[in-house]
Amino acid sequence: NAGVTQTPKFRILKIGQSMTLQCTQDMNHNYMYWYRQDPGMGLKLIYYSVGAGITDKGEVPNGYNVSRSTTEDFPLRLELAAPSQTSVYFCASSSGTGGHEQYFGPGTRLTVT
Amino acid sequence: GQNIDQPTEMTATEGAIVQINCTYQTSGFNGLFWYQQHAGEAPTFLSYNVLDGLEEKGRFSSFLSRSKGYSYLLLKELQMKDSASYLCAVRRNAGGTSYGKLTFGQGTILTVHP
Numbered sequence: 719n720a721g722v723t724q725t726p727k728f729r730i731l732k733i734g735q736s737m738t739l740q741c742t743q744d745m746n747h748n749y750m751y752w753y754r755q756d757p758g759m760g761l762k763l764i765y766y767s768v769g770a771g772i773t774d775k776g777e778v779p780n781g782y783n784v785s786r787s788t789t790e791d792f793p794l795r796l797e798l799a800a801p802s803q804t805s806v807y808f809c810a811s812s813s814g815t816g817g818h819e820q821y822f823g824p825g826t827r828l829t830v831t
Numbered sequence: 832g833q834n835i836d837q838p839t840e841m842t843a844t845e846g847a848i849v850q851i852n853c854t855y856q857t858s859g860f861n862g863l864f865w866y867q868q869h870a871g872e873a874p875t876f877l878s879y880n881v882l883d884g885l886e887e888k889g890r891f892s893s894f895l896s897r898s899k900g901y902s903y904l905l906l907k908e909l910q911m912k913d914s915a916s917y918l919c920a921v922r923r924n925a926g927g928t929s930y931g932k933l934t935f936g937q938g939t940i941l942t943v944h945p
Contacts, residue, residue, distance in 0.1 A: 751932075760835075760918055760935035761874070776932070808873055818922070819864065820933065822873035 720744050722823035724809050730829045731799040739794040739826050741809030749812045750792040751776075751820065752784065754805040761808065767792055799830045835936035837919050842942045843909055851904045851939045853919030861924035864933060865893050865904045868916045877917075878904070906941075914943045 722743045731737055743750065748769045753761040763776030767786040781803060783795040792811075796803060806827050810820040834856045843849040855863070862881040866874035880886055880895035880902060892905040906913055920933040 758937070760920075760937045763932060763934075766932060777934075818862070819876040819879060821876070824873050 722809055722811055722821055724807075724823035724826050726826060727824065728827045730831065731796075733799060733801065733830060735799050736795070736797050737799070739796070739807055739809075739828075741792045741794070741823060742790050743792075743809075743811040743821075743823075744790065745811060745813070745821065746789060747811035747813050747821075748789065749818075749820075750786065751810045751812075752782070752792070752794045753808045753810065754778065754803075755808060755825075756805050764794065764807075796828075801830050804828060804830045835919055835921055835934060837917075837936045837939045839937070840940045840942070842944060845909055845911060845943055845945050847909050848905065848907050849909060849941065851906070851917050851919075851941065853902045853904070853936060855900050855902070855919070855921045855936075857900075857921055857923050857934075859924040860897060860900075860921065862922040863893075863895055863902045864920040864922070865891075865902075866918040866920065866935075868918060868938065870915070874918055909943050911943050911945070914941060916940050 725740045751766045752764040755761050762778045764782050765784040767773045773784050786792050806825050808825045809823040812818050812820045837853045864879050865877040867877050868874040878893035885894045890907045895902045916938040918938045919936040
């Protein structure tokens with residue numbers, strides 16, 4: 719099992735550009751999440767999904783969009799990148815049973831200049 | 832809303848015991864999680880408490896008091912590799928599609944010295 723994988727690992731964007739951060743999990747988890755982590759801070763939830771075709775906003779959704787067409791994939795789209803979106807982005811997934819702990823991908827470090 | 836507080840930084844000596852506290856205020860509490868995050872890496876799950884009391888897992892234990900809105904993570908026999916950020920996260924039972932969402936504290940950076 720690869721677990722949760724994210725691409726790319728690093729990216730530099732110019733202001734106004736767009737990009738998609740990819741996230742895939744092979745654990746057949748229904749729940750998937752996107753977080754951002756600014757230096758010295760905890761994680762802030764951007765969007766989450768409870769299954770294919772169902773997504774909802776988290777704490778900081780402005781400037782982002784998501785889709786969930788399959789159980790495995792949960793891409794995060796940045797439109798019109800701004801310097802405030804410079805951060806490390808983590809994707810996570812969890813099953814719907816037990817303690818419901820979340821498993822995280824390795825992260826994407828994004829810089830917008 | 833939710834408010835989660837934990838100390839920003841702590842230091843300890845190799846072989847010692849350290850306790851990292853977390854206090855929270857929330858309605859509809861439905862579980863508290865501890866994650867470990869080494870610098871430049873993803874968080875990894877350490878422990879989960881939903882009922883009052885102590886959960887022990889090897890060198891790590893986690894305690895919860897729901898009435899006090901308080902948890903701690905206890906690390907025994909500290910090793911250099913335990914130097915990391917420790918994140919406290921609270922799950923709120925909002926029902927429906929909100930099940931499973933976590934709110935994270937800012938993390939406690941633990942430095943273990945020889």
